[in-house]
Amino acid sequence: MLNLFARAHVNRLSDPVGRALIDRGVSPDTVTVLGTVGAVVCSLAFLPTGWLALGAVLVTLFVLTDLIDGAMARARGHGTPFGAVLDSTCDRIVDGALFAGLAWWALTGGAEPLAGAAALVALVGGQIVSYVKARAESVGLTAEGGLVERAERLILGLVGAFLSGVGVPWALTVTLVVLAVGTAVTLGQRILAVRHSSREAPRA
Template sequence: MPNAPWFDLLVKLSPGLLLGAVLVVLLGIYALSTAGTERSLRRDGSVLLPRILIGFWYWLVTPIISGLDRLGVRPNHITLFSLYLAALAAVALGTGYFMVGCWLVIAAASCDLLDGLLARQTDAGSPAGAFLDSFADRIAEGMVFAGIAFYGGGGALTWLALWAMLASVMVSYARARGEGLGADCKVGLMQRPERLLLLILTLFAAPIAAVFLEPGAQRPVFHVAIFGIGLLAALSTVTAVRRAHWIFSTLAGQSHENGAPIVGADEPDEGYTHFEQNAGVAE
């Protein structure tokens, strides 16, 4: 008797599901081992990304740093490798392999964390490296959304992915340009880690849901992906607008206090590069 289509599809998804189960177990171990302790983190948690998840990912990748250093791997090598992984993720997503794309996105995001940790441990940080890291982040994010848009075939998923891509760029650009003009802006929910988490959860859940919502479909619509990417796009847009409003109000207030007009309103966008070179963060 042949297996049901949904069973065969779940078997194909089993490697990704197994990796997910391993991460859940490791998260439990981390939570138990750090219960009652407060770990120092480089950023606070948020509604979407609580401190325990941030600490868990640092805990997971930190042991790799010493090995990479002994092998002579430099931060820029990891940054470029993360771009390669993002390109593979885009191809996987564009051809409908959302579970594979999900894990490739996770791997690329982990590399993005590793390069910064390695730079701090080996004192190899530089303005050039900071710029490369931020520039690579924008390219990687764009490639992933482009892969999703391609798979959408001109339908709702395509347009939502393009909207999410634009909104994500504007969130990053708003902070970069604002800080280039002297306004340190960190307001808004959808910073890059939050966007990555929502994207990863969406890509992980979409093929699983499709097994039951679209059994036997040769080219699933991925309804969960439509919802998740649409939510990501909407929340990122809200964050971009909030940042734009906050930065403009702050700069206008500074201008009023100094008795001078806002500087840079009609200048080209060198502020983006200037900020990233000096601060190394575009979120």
């Protein structure tokens, strides 16, 4: 949902950085991989051990590289099929590491079982939401949009972790429960979108 409203504003900030990196010979794929490795390491090193605020800040910084590699592709004038697959794969890896780290903490040291359960729902549901879109596109259908896409998942998870890390009670539980419910709604929306698309598609 945020993609519809924020993309143009974000691009105005990220495009100059992307052009500068391309001018220096940096590959978008390199930025994608480095950002993914950094986000995964921070998610699994800081979040499960209770360093929620620091972990959320560091993961956010690495996640922002996802904006930069797209800006680099635009600056270069084209993307590549390999780059598109790599980017989507790395997105799924980062999402999995983030919510696995939050679930790990919530179910162990954090002693917040509801937050842990919601994190697992968000983890699995987010992967399925992305899969539905990819599978639909592979057979010529569409499954765009929805209440909670990747940007919303990351924002809710990271904001909840940060607020919990600085002592706001129930912040992580509330944000993750909202995210879990929103993810379920989004999955339903995408299934309906695929059904609508299949009815409009010409019969083979």
